[in-house]
Amino acid sequence: MKLTKKQRVIVSAILVFLSFILKELKLNIFKVEYYYYQDYGFVITLPNVIMVMSTIISGITIFKNAFNALRYKLVSIELLVSIAVIGAFIIGEYWEAAAVTFLFLLGAFLESITIDKTRKSIKDLLDSSPKIIRILDNGREKLLNPSDVKVGDIVIVKPGEQIGVDGIILEGKAYLNQASITGESMPVFKEENGTVYSGTFIESGYLIIKATKVGKDTTFSKILEVVEEAQDKKARVQRYIEKFSKYYTPGIIILAITFFIITRDLRLSLTLLVIACPGALVLSTPMAVVSAIGNGAKHGILVKGGETLELIGKAKVVAFDKTGTLTVGKPIVTKVRGIGVSTDEVLKISAILETYSEHPLAQAIIKKASEKLGKIDEVPTKTNLIIGKGIAGVYQNKHYLLGNYRLFTNLKIDYEIKEYIAQEESRGQTVILLQEEEQIIGVISLSDEIREESKQLIKSLKKMGIKKVVMLTGDNPLFANYLSQILGIDEYYAELMPDEKVDKLQELQRKYGLTIMVGDGINDAPALTLADIGIAIGGSGNDVSMEIADMVLMSDNIGKLTHGIGLSRKMIKIIKQNITFALVIAFGLLLGVIVQKVNLSLGMLIHELSVIIVLLNSLRLLRYRVDSITA
Amino acid sequence: MQKVIFQLETLTCPSCMAKIQTALQKTKGVLEAEVLFNSSRARVTFDEEQISSKDLIAVIEKLGFKVIGEK
Structure with missing residues (x-):
């Protein structure tokens, strides 16, 4: 049977x-x-x-x-x-x-x-990989296994369906749920030329996508790989426990035999055997780690293993890269001043002059102009790019110059305007002048956009007891200084080359202790690798950062860092509770057996109960969320 | 020298992990064996002239654990 x-x-x-x-x-x-x-x-x-x-x-x-x-x-x-x-x-x-x-x-x-329940959130994630992909083959729809789809294939995704490849939208508009990648469940709108990721879902809309990455190369597959590997990377405590239990079991067996030889009390010796396995102690750590990794994955936070999770919560310093991390990494127009003309006029003419320019600053001006004045269709009659300086052009039969200081060396600039420019620059702004014929008629200030969450994040970090919040940047000190003041950063170091960032980081480690480095993984890879914990943000689609960082925030939402630190601390707390509890029970049982208060079945009952209590305690981590004080 | 990863049925007790690991390590021809508890996998490096992955599966299954996959 x-x-x-x-x-x-x-x-x-x-x-x-x-x-x-x-x-x-x-x-x-x-x-x-x-x-x-x-x-x-x-x-x-x-x-x-x-x-x-x-x-x-x-x-x-x-x-x-x-x-x-x-x-x-x-x-x-x-x-x-x-x-x-x-x-x-x-x-x-x-x-x-x-x-x-x-x-x-x-x-x-x-x-x-x-245990199955503890692992469920990871298992759900692993099971959620795309099962079938619909491609367009010679004008006909065809269903394929994900492994049969090739780069360059045209993929069709309908409402409610899961996208099976990383790719670029050729046609269509849709609201996507990207929670499986970024942890953010708010639908995101995407249209032509937008990037989409495997593993995400179309909530409404319809997309035709050209596959750029398929199968094992997709961001989603990489996430799964990291999570799968991570769950068995042991925390430090776990290694100690495993060593301890290696001696514990044989020790108890020897004790049981010794007792039998001395006292001839078979019952006592048998009871000792039943409690010889420190199950609760052995499970105290790995189950908490798995729960925490599962929790992280659900919130768009990838952790490389138990040891990383153990360390993050103990960090004393958080060092940030600037561009692309605390800031968006794209300039925006922050201020426009007209001299003798309206600001709208300055913006309009500048945008027209920049029509054909690909420069990020030009893009920022055009964007601002179209936001404020609507789409501008007029074009300049003639333009001439002056590399590194700006642009010269003709519009409505007037000659214009648009660019930085260096473009205007021959021109006399009013003292008052010079003062204004200096003041803007001291705030870390990039300043661009507009000249009509021989007259300066406008000043445009631009700067990198600060991420919305940055200020709150730094406030939260301080509240969580981080000793120093530091910014390391390759950029000029003026903007770094300005940004530090606005965001409440303790120390900043500007004009650093990548290797100097590494030196600075080592200095911070020596001075304050455990250091976290947060970057976007683009030019700070050495620093991310060297820091005690390297955290990369915006991991989706960025393979390098996923490989080198210890923890990856999949979305651009840098605020998730508090969740990562909080989760780590909660995990440490739960592990401590588990270990204390398991040890108390183990020695209590041992004592109870020796003084003959605990018999066979009671010993087994307490032992099994203690294991289950440890498991249930670990399970609490699955539901962890950052509380409102730190969020 | 060859490397293989076995996917086992879900492991639910850490002591069974130690059991499989030690049994594999004691098997002749096995150079390295590690059982991953949370992902329920066994990672084995072995000398293919002395033992085959089929034999390794037999060792695991004799201990009472099903091997679901191999890669």
């Missing part, structure tokens, strides 16, 4: 319960006594028969496993339990034997359910 785990537990439970009632009622019916020599023999009663049956049903797999392991000369926990059960039979403790095997079976069953 083949029973599933669950059926076996249920059958054993019924039998154990039945025999317990019969035992308590002292219904020794069908009593058969058989003595083979004086007082030695069996007393067979109905309850005893049921107890033996129960022991066999719940214990058969335990005995089998014990025997199999023994063939490899391995002492397994199953072997210890088997010895205890056989011993209990010898001393006539049928009830204890039945109870111990049943509790062991039940415990293992409940543990497996809880």
